[in-house]
Amino acid sequence: MAKIIGLPKLSPTMEEGTLVSWAKKEGDTVDVDDLLAEVETDKATMEFRSFDRGVLLKILVPEGVTLEAEVPVAIIGKAGEDITELLAQVESAGAAATEAAPAAESAPAAESAPESASASVSAAESGPASAPESVPAPVSASAPGSRGGRVISSPLVRRLARERSIDLRSVQGSGPHGRIVKRDIESYAGPVAARSMLGGERLPPEVRQASSMRRTIARRLTESKQTIPHYYLTIDCDIGPLSDARKAMNAELEADGKKVSLNDLIIKAAAVALRRVPEVNASFMGKEIHYHQVVDISVAVAVDEGLMTPVIRDADRKGIGQIAEEVRELAGRARDRKLSIEEMTNGTFSISNLGMYGIEEFTAVINPPEAAILAVGTIREEPIVQAGAVVPGRRMRFTMSCDHRIVDGATGARYLAAFKRIIESPLNMLL
Amino acid sequence: MRELRYREALREAMLEEMERDERVFLMGEEVGHYQGAYKVSEGLLDKFGERRVIDTPIAEAGFAGIGIGAAMVGLRPIIEFMTWNFSFVAFDQIISNAAKIHQMSAGALQVPIVFRGPNGSARQVASQHSHAVAPFYVSIPGLYVCQPSTPRDAKGLLKTAIRSNNPVVFLEGETLYGVKGEVPDEGVEELIPFGESRVARNGADCTIVTWGRPYYVAMAAAEKLAADGTECEVIDPRTLRPLDMGPIIESVRRTNRCVVVHEHWPYGGPGAEIVDRVQREAFDYLDAPVERVTGLDVPMPYALNLENEVLPTEERIIDAVKRVSYAK
Numbered sequence: 001m002a003k004i005i006g007l008p009k010l011s012p013t014m015e016e017g018t019l020v021s022w023a024k025k026e027g028d029t030v031d032v033d034d035l036l037a038e039v040e041t042d043k044a045t046m047e048f049r050s051f052d053r054g055v056l057l058k059i060l061v062p063e064g065v066t067l068e069a070e071v072p073v074a075i076i077g078k079a080g081e082d083i084t085e086l087l088a089q090v091e092s093a094g095a096a097a098t099e100a101a102p103a104a105e106s107a108p109a110a111e112s113a114p115e116s117a118s119a120s121v122s123a124a125e126s127g128p129a130s131a132p133e134s135v136p137a138p139v140s141a142s143a144p145g146s147r148g149g150r151v152i153s154s155p156l157v158r159r160l161a162r163e164r165s166i167d168l169r170s171v172q173g174s175g176p177h178g179r180i181v182k183r184d185i186e187s188y189a190g191p192v193a194a195r196s197m198l199g200g201e202r203l204p205p206e207v208r209q210a211s212s213m214r215r216t217i218a219r220r221l222t223e224s225k226q227t228i229p230h231y232y233l234t235i236d237c238d239i240g241p242l243s244d245a246r247k248a249m250n251a252e253l254e255a256d257g258k259k260v261s262l263n264d265l266i267i268k269a270a271a272v273a274l275r276r277v278p279e280v281n282a283s284f285m286g287k288e289i290h291y292h293q294v295v296d297i298s299v300a301v302a303v304d305e306g307l308m309t310p311v312i313r314d315a316d317r318k319g320i321g322q323i324a325e326e327v328r329e330l331a332g333r334a335r336d337r338k339l340s341i342e343e344m345t346n347g348t349f350s351i352s353n354l355g356m357y358g359i360e361e362f363t364a365v366i367n368p369p370e371a372a373i374l375a376v377g378t379i380r381e382e383p384i385v386q387a388g389a390v391v392p393g394r395r396m397r398f399t400m401s402c403d404h405r406i407v408d409g410a411t412g413a414r415y416l417a418a419f420k421r422i423i424e425s426p427l428n429m430l431l
Numbered sequence: 432m433r434e435l436r437y438r439e440a441l442r443e444a445m446l447e448e449m450e451r452d453e454r455v456f457l458m459g460e461e462v463g464h465y466q467g468a469y470k471v472s473e474g475l476l477d478k479f480g481e482r483r484v485i486d487t488p489i490a491e492a493g494f495a496g497i498g499i500g501a502a503m504v505g506l507r508p509i510i511e512f513m514t515w516n517f518s519f520v521a522f523d524q525i526i527s528n529a530a531k532i533h534q535m536s537a538g539a540l541q542v543p544i545v546f547r548g549p550n551g552s553a554r555q556v557a558s559q560h561s562h563a564v565a566p567f568y569v570s571i572p573g574l575y576v577c578q579p580s581t582p583r584d585a586k587g588l589l590k591t592a593i594r595s596n597n598p599v600v601f602l603e604g605e606t607l608y609g610v611k612g613e614v615p616d617e618g619v620e621e622l623i624p625f626g627e628s629r630v631a632r633n634g635a636d637c638t639i640v641t642w643g644r645p646y647y648v649a650m651a652a653a654e655k656l657a658a659d660g661t662e663c664e665v666i667d668p669r670t671l672r673p674l675d676m677g678p679i680i681e682s683v684r685r686t687n688r689c690v691v692v693h694e695h696w697p698y699g700g701p702g703a704e705i706v707d708r709v710q711r712e713a714f715d716y717l718d719a720p721v722e723r724v725t726g727l728d729v730p731m732p733y734a735l736n737l738e739n740e741v742l743p744t745e746e747r748i749i750d751a752v753k754r755v756s757y758a759k
Contacts, residue, residue: 156687159715175719175757182687182718183757 002057002077002086006070010039010046011341017041018066018212019073024056030076037073042216043308044339055079060090066212153180160185167208213306224368229404232363235416237423239379239396242269245426249320263299263353263376264324265426270374271295271315272429273419274349280415281348283369284405290369298347298367299327301334308334309367311347351376361397371403372412374419396423433616438471438608440582441547444589445472445509447620449479452507455593456483458494459511459548468513469549469608495521495546499528499598502544507593512548515564515602522567529598530573545592547601550578551644551694552742554606558730561738563643563693566700568600569671575625576672576701578602580646582612584669587623594622604644626673630682634662637752638682640705641692642667645724645743649692652748661756671701679705680712687718688755692743697725719755724748 007017018040024030030050037048058075061067072090075083151168153161157180161168164185171188173180210218242265250259274281274295283290295316298309310330312323333339349371352364355378364375377397384393398419402412422428435443449455456479461468463476463486476484487494491512498508512518518525529542552561569576577592577599579585585603592599615621631646632653641649646667653663664682668674683689689709693702706721727741753759 154687154718155714156716156718181757 002054002075002081002083003052004072004086004090005036005050005052005074005076007039007067007073008048009069010041010048011044013341013345014041014069016066016068016212017046019061019063020045021063022059026056026059028056030054030056040212041341042212043344044341045337046341050076052076055081057081057083058087151180152177154182156182157185170207211305217306220368221365224365228366228368230363230366230401231404231409231412232399232401233409233412233416234361234397234399235420236395236397237420238384238393239423240394242266242423242426243379243394253321258321258324260320260324261327262355262379263351264320264327266353266374266376266423267297267299267312267315267323267327267351268318268320268429269419269422269426270349270351271297271312272422273415275316276418277411277415279411280372280402280407282371282406283348284371284403285369289406292348294348296347296349298344298350298370299331300350300352300364301331303335303337308339308344309347309350310334310339310344350374355379355396361399363399364401366401366403371407372415373401375399375401432613434611435582435586435614436608437582437585437603437610437612438469440586440612440614441471441589441603442473442475443614444586444593446475446478448590448593449475449483452593453483454505454507455509456485456501456506457509457511458485458487458498460487460489460513462486462511467511469605471603471608472511491517491521492524495524496528498544498546499524499532499542502529502542502598503532503540507543509545509547509593512546514553514560514605515548515550516560516562518546518548518564525568525574525598525600526571530571533597534573541596542598543596545589545595545599545601547589547592548603549605549608550602551604552606552726552731552738555733555735555738556731557733561731563695563726565602565643565671565693566695566698569701569704570699573598574672575599575670576602577625577670578643579669580607580642580644580667582610583614583621584623584629584667586614587621588625588669590620591622591625595625602643606644610647623669625670626675627670628666628668628675628678630664630678631667632663632665634664634686636661636686636688637663637756638679638686638689639663639665639692639748639752640668640679640689641665642669642671643694645692645694648743648745649748652745652752655745656749656752661752661758663752668701668705674701674704674708676705676708676712679709683709683713684716687716688752689713689717689721690724690748690751690755691721692724692748692751694726694742697723697728719757722751722755724751 010017020038020040022037023035030036030053032050032053034050035047036050039046039048054076055078056074057077060075061073067073075086077083152173153168157168166185166188168180171180171184174184175181242262246260246262246265253259278291281292281295283292294314297312297315299312301308301310312326315323330339330343347367347370350367350373352373353376354362355376358378360380361377362375364373366373375398380395382393382395383390384395398416400412400416445457457472457475462472463481463484466473472484495510498510501508525546529544532540532542551563565576565578568574575592575595575597577588579588589601592601632650634653639649639653649665653665656663664686666679666682691702691705695702702723702725706723709721710717724743724747726743729741731741732738
């Protein structure tokens with residue numbers, strides 16, 4: 001018997017997902033574990049595999065639409081099966097959901113329901129949902145340059161749009177059947193800069209849909225700053241010994257074609273320091289405090305559309321060479337957006353490094369439920385006074401943001417002092 | 432450079448090659464005493480005598496076959512068809528023998544032969560005598576196919592054809608024989624290699640690929656389009672097999688649009704082949720479907736007004752360029 005297939009929750013934190021592409025089309029046979037679609041969740045593009053066997057009878061949402069979890073996306077059944085009833089059910093649920101939305105939002109029982117959804121194709125489609133079987137209204141394909149939900153454009157335009165990151169749904173096509181052609185995309189991108197330079201007409205902002213990663217970053221960081229009482233501690237360290245240690249290690253590693261970075265050493269130092277001041281390696285969980293038995297360091301990696309935090313597990317127990325390799329491998333996959341959810345969740349402490357941009361020091365936003373994040377600045381070569389004499393020095397400033405609910409000032413300061421001892425005397429890592 | 436007519440350029444090519452290599456000889460209907468049906472071979476009989484300029488009976492299968500046999504044993508024949516329409520009775524010789532012997536003898540035999548003559552419509556010679564034959568021959572591996580548009584290309588390509596060790600189908604044009612154009616001075620030898628397209632006109636807005644008689648129609652259309660501000664790049668492949676797509680693809684990547692103009696029928700042939708390769712090799716650069724302006728898909732009518740409609744016209748070329756440019 002045919003059944004409605006909902007968008008699965010592909011990660012514990014997934015509230016909504018963008019259906020990036022269908023791997024099957026209507027009429028295709030589907031087996032258990034067959035790839036049905038690719039879904040972009042809050043941080044990764046995930047595979048949506050079938051739990052059912054049969055024929056894909058109906059696709060209910062087009063590619064590119066963002067939906068809440070559980071919203072119906074397809075109907076699977078036997079070949080030729082009558083699905084009019086199921087379709088009616090899907091449609092009426094959509095309509096009911098739209099009507100019920102305002103009530104659901106104010107109802108206390110709404111806790112179990114996802115937040116109101118908004119499909120990204122056009123504003124007309126938002127369908128706030130109160131029940132798992134609700135769906136957004138059927139997608140209207142009235143966007144310019146589109147026909148039947150598909151944007152019509154020349155191959156050249158598609159390439160240019162990819163290169164210039166232009167969403168073709170916002171470009172008006174002037175060719176046959178509304179086809180978007182070269183002159184449309186050029187007049188779309190060009191005159192904006194030219195006209196505003198002339199100081200003539202004031203142009204409205206260019207409106208783009210925020211990616212699901214961008215929305216996740218916005219939500220989590222707002223939540224962090226609003227709920228966690230941050231305070232900041234800065235410590236200035238002599239980075240000379242660590243630089244020298246790195247140089248010596250790299251000389252050893254050269255034969256194997258390997259290298260460690262200063263950042264890899266800082267990860268290791270921070271991890272070892274967490275063992276020495278374990279109060280910082282904790283999470284405030286409402287009525288409980290969780291003291292972590294493991295030291296897992298989240299490393300902030302800038303990617304095209306935002307930021308990801310792959311986690312180096314057991315960084316306190318790993319060799320620096322291994323940390324270096326893992327960081328490089330995870331960062332590479334982060335940029336390709338190929339990290340799994342497991343690889344970027346459940347860290348116990350974060351490190352963010354903007355030294356490569358010449359930033360001397362900065363404060364970072366805590367990545368909940370972690371208790372602290374360490375912000376790493378650039379190396380400064382400057383004169384320092386040592387035993388009454390001015391000598392050339394290499395310095396680096398570290399600023400830790402702490403969750404005051406569990407890490408008090410003295411605790412944070414003790415941590416940074418332990419960290420500084422390791423940084424300034426790297427052999428300390430071995431103790 | 433001097434100006435020569437297309438027929439004079441061809442004659443010079445044969446004369447120079449016959450002087451250079453005594454194995455080269457010319458055979459066909461009316462090539463000798465009548466001085467050539469289109470006067471291409473004028474004067475060659477007097478210069479080289481009856482052993483090397485041979486008049487034949489009206490028997491294309493026979494003299495094409497004799498030519499192939501002569502080539503197999505070491506001579507270098509030029510076989511003139513009075514028109515390419517008459518090659519159909521020699522089709523089997525060209526396809527089954529000339530194009531195959533080298534492969535079937537495992538390389539032991541070669542067939543260095545040139546089949547040449549006027550191709551395509553002349554003026555009111557009706558359906559049986561107006562064939563543009565390139566599609567028939569261009570699809571055969573084992574043959575080279577040349578179709579020069581200008582006197583210079585005619586001379587340079589025919590010399591290369593005569594020196595080729597493999598069979599060449601050389602397509603001229605009755606309406607082109609009187610066309611004048613620049614040809615390198617006497618004593619300056621120019622061999623134009625097979626497989627080199629020529630950019631005849633530069634332009635940034637649309638690429639036109641054309642050869643043979645419509646080449647001149649397309650060039651005139653390009654001038655009119657330029658007056659309206661649309662600059663076409665015109666490219667002549669010159670040899671249809673091998674086909675040099677390099678300059679064509681390079682051009683389409685700049686102009687983002689392409690119109691292919693040819694005399695032969697629209698179904699298949701080098702015209703369709705070029706469209707196929709453009710869409711595959713320049714897909715991400717195309718702003719519009721590739722268009723073709725072709726001879727219409729009918730047997731050629733006798734009436735002059737109808738014949739003029741069937742052949743590619745300036746108007747149809749201009750319309751096609753405007754369509755791919757999304758103009759008006």
